[in-house]
Amino acid sequence: MIxxxxxxxxxxxxxxxxxxxxxTEHLGFDVVFSGDxxxxxxxxxGVQVGFMLPEQPTQPPIFQNAFSGKGVILSLEVDDADxxxxxxxxxxxxxxxxxxxxxxxxxxxxxxxxxxxxxxIVQSFEPTDEYKSDYVS
Numbered sequence: 001m002i003x004x005x006x007x008x009x010x011x012x013x014x015x016x017x018x019x020x021x022x023x024t025e026h027l028g029f030d031v032v033f034s035g036d037x038x039x040x041x042x043x044x045x046g047v048q049v050g051f052m053l054p055e056q057p058t059q060p061p062i063f064q065n066a067f068s069g070k071g072v073i074l075s076l077e078v079d080d081a082d083x084x085x086x087x088x089x090x091x092x093x094x095x096x097x098x099x100x101x102x103x104x105x106x107x108x109x110x111x112x113x114x115x116x117x118x119x120x121i122v123q124s125f126e127p128t129d130e131y132k133s134d135y136v137s
Contacts (some may be wrong), residue, residue, distance in 0.1 A: 008048035009074060011117055012066050018114035019051045026091060027076065027119075047076065051115075069116035081107040081123035088121070104131040 013019055016039045023029040029041035029049070037053040052059070054066035078084045085099040088111055096118065097110035105127030110120050127135065 006046075006048070008050060009072075010050035010052055011072075011074075011115065012052050012054050012063065013115035013117070014054065014066050015115055016051055016053060022113050023049070026088075026093060049074070067115060067117060073110075073118045073120050075120040075122050077122050077124065079123065081109065081121060084121050084123075085109050101125075103128040104134070 011019075016034075016037075020031060020034065020039055020041070023041050024031065028043050029047075030043070031039070032042045032048075033040040037056050037058075039051040040048065041050070042048050052063065055064050081099060085095075088095060088109070094112045095109060096112050097108075097120075099107070099109040101107045105125050106122050107125060108120055108122040110118055112118055
């Protein structure tokens with residue numbers, strides 16, 4: 001059996017510099033690696049994300065195509081979704097889903113990064129009785 005010790009997405013995007021600026025200035029990431037074609041970021045709490053330019057000759061064909069903007073949501077859990085929403089609106093970040101609470105136990109909103117990736121900023125709370133049984137303890 002494979003036993004992962006951590007996980008992080010690598011998003012193939014067209015603009016590494018825009019990703020670096022957005023994630024470091026607005027989301028608290030620090031740069032761990034910044035090369036010509038790959039960028040790796042890390043938060044103080046250990047959240048990691050990588051970005052790679054498309055069509056890199058050193059990479060196999062499955063890693064060549066840029067992200068199309070559909071089918072992926074990166075969720076970032078926060079302690080206070082209301083405070084995060086206030087920060088996002090004060091910086092005029094592109095909010096694509098307004099702050100809301102969900103019965104399954106999330107208060108969240110979504111923003112979109114400069115490369116088209118959707119970020120779901122999430123705070124967890126106690127779900128309604130309808131959803132409690134869906135959680136595995």
